[in-house]
Amino acid sequence: MGIPLVVGVDGSKASLEAVGWAANEAARHGIPLHLLHAAADEQEASEVIGSASARARQDAPAVRLSSEVSFEDAASALLDRGRSAFALVLGARGHGDLSGMLLGSVSLSVAARAGCPVVVVRGSQEHRAARFGNVVVGVEDGEGSGTAVDFALREAHVRACRLVAVHAWSAPSGACTTPRAPSWFLEAHRRPPAQVLDDALRHPAEKYRDAAVSRRLMEKPARRALLEAASTADLLVVGARRRLGYSGLQLGLINHALLHHAPCPVAVVPQM
CATH class of the missing domain: 3.40.50.620 (HUPs)
Structure with missing residues (x-):
């Protein structure tokens, strides 16, 4: 299937924006898109993956899509998958980040440590x-x-x-x-x-x-x-x-x- 573009998802608005961006990016490069969610609750994980999958299909219906739920902490799971990824894509903020933070802690940690390119999706819709x-x-x-x-x-x-x-x-x-x-x-x-x-x-x-x-x-x-x-x-x-x-x-x-x-x-x- 080729080396995938991996996007971290957690159900937040920023996460869904990252999925939309990543779906278009995967389409440009003709590569698969892999959704990765780190969770402790299987029911919540199903809902998060479902909404992220729907967003990806909406933005780029032709992209080959796969998904995964990891029970590691989010940063560790992303860094591990990044070893065999085209790139990692993350939202600027996640559900668990403090309201005063400009960049989420997971995104910051992964951007600082990953061995592959990391894209933090931020900024206006334009x-x-x-x-x-x-x-x-x-x-x-x-x-x-x-x-x-x-x-x-x-x-x-x-x-x-x-x-x-x-x-x-x-x-x-x-x-x-x-x-x-x-x-x-x-x-x-x-x-x-x-x-x-x-x-x-x-x-x-x-x-x-x-x-x-x-x-x-x-x-x-x-x-x-x-x-x-x-x-x-x-x-x-x-x-x-x-x-x-x-x-x-x-x-x-x-x-x-x-x-x-x-x-x-x-x-x-x-x-x-």
């Missing part, structure tokens, strides 16, 4: 429905963006839309060039900002020669630059470095802020 025709990818200095650029270009290709590659920069201070700075950081700051973008896009763009690509250099903090670009985006893609053997949260401050405040769905793509 952004979730892909009405802008833009996929935005953040390109950072150094080695942290390669897999994210690949993912973003593939998304632009299947959506037949524009890729907007954003690199935010500022002149390095003296502290950035001390001998203690990592070698990739020193190398990145020896390159002009335009070259950072060109280098990141060169090889991935060869796979998708039909993709329309815009380069955007912004001399401002990366968080602000990406939030501005996301205001007219259907999807914002960012990379995340994973430290082998380290199980704690590995998002970084910028990605953490984007997951909480972006006006559109956010894809966090691990750079292994």
Whole structure:
């Protein structure tokens, strides 16, 4: 059947919005959609899976659909299924999250730890429905963006839309060039900002020669630059470095802020 796109469902409004987004995403890529619900009650699980299945069939009736109820905790179940998933898709908030939280605890934990791309579906209906025709990818200095650029270009290709590659920069201070700075950081700051973008896009763009690509250099903090670009985006893609053997949260401050405040769905793509 192929590697599935896995979406976590819990019956909440945000969860159903994630199912709708994921159903359309699975249709674009021609892959199966797998619904995963972590529950302690079988009757509740049946109702949640039933409503999620109905939403998926409504949005993308031709997509191959399967479902599963796990009795693990939600984050563990999702991380486990993510080992053999095209990507994991989650709502921004779940039933069990506190009303003051901007992003649900399960979504945050999975986005920080998964070994596959994780998409947190958030933002207005206009952004979730892909009405802008833009996929935005953040390109950072150094080695942290390669897999994210690949993912973003593939998304632009299947959506037949524009890729907007954003690199935010500022002149390095003296502290950035001390001998203690990592070698990739020193190398990145020896390159002009335009070259950072060109280098990141060169090889991935060869796979998708039909993709329309815009380069955007912004001399401002990366968080602000990406939030501005996301205001007219259907999807914002960012990379995340994973430290082998380290199980704690590995998002970084910028990605953490984007997951909480972006006006559109956010894809966090691990750079292994």
